[in-house]
Amino acid sequence: MFTGCTQSPPSGLPSLVPYTVRVTDQDKPIANIGVTFQRSEGNSGWALNGITNTSGIAHARTIAGTFERNGLPIGTYHVTLNERIDVPAELINDNDPASWEKQEKYRDEHRILPKILSDPINTPLELTVSDSGGEMTIDISTFR
Numbered sequence: 001m002f003t004g005c006t007q008s009p010p011s012g013l014p015s016l017v018p019y020t021v022r023v024t025d026q027d028k029p030i031a032n033i034g035v036t037f038q039r040s041e042g043n044s045g046w047a048l049n050g051i052t053n054t055s056g057i058a059h060a061r062t063i064a065g066t067f068e069r070n071g072l073p074i075g076t077y078h079v080t081l082n083e084r085i086d087v088p089a090e091l092i093n094d095n096d097p098a099s100w101e102k103q104e105k106y107r108d109e110h111r112i113l114p115k116i117l118s119d120p121i122n123t124p125l126e127l128t129v130s131d132s133g134g135e136m137t138i139d140i141s142t143f144r
Contacts, residue, residue, distance in 0.1 A: 002109040010064045013046065016071030017133035019060040021050065023081060028142045029056025033113070037127075038120060039075055048072055072129045078124035081117045081138065085110050114143040131141065 023033045033056040037048035050058030051054045060072045070135065093099035116122055122144070127136050 005066045014073040014097050016062055018128055019072045019133050020056045020135045022137040023056045024139045036080045037077040074129050075129045078123050080120050080123050081113050083113050
């Protein structure tokens, strides 16, 4: 007998509908951008996120414990975008406060996303998911 092969949704999890987010810069797709969905009213208790592929498309996923499926519950969400910026090893020295400043400066110089899109409180990005699902395109160039 195998366990974990079929996962039932956790108690209280509503139905999920497909939703995609396309992230571009002047209509060119951007890969490896994390997309996070935060319910506008209250906390769902589930992780709601995705990551863009080479076409700039992220399929929204809902994660609750070991349960993970494509889709989002119906509702309104604030959306944030995040990018990973790897700092070169020679700039990393956790015991040196000057190193922290150098790391932050490096990240700022290599950041492609406008900071407002990564700010969970001030993000201008919002979407409403209906029972038919949907899609959203975010061209980051419009936020510079």
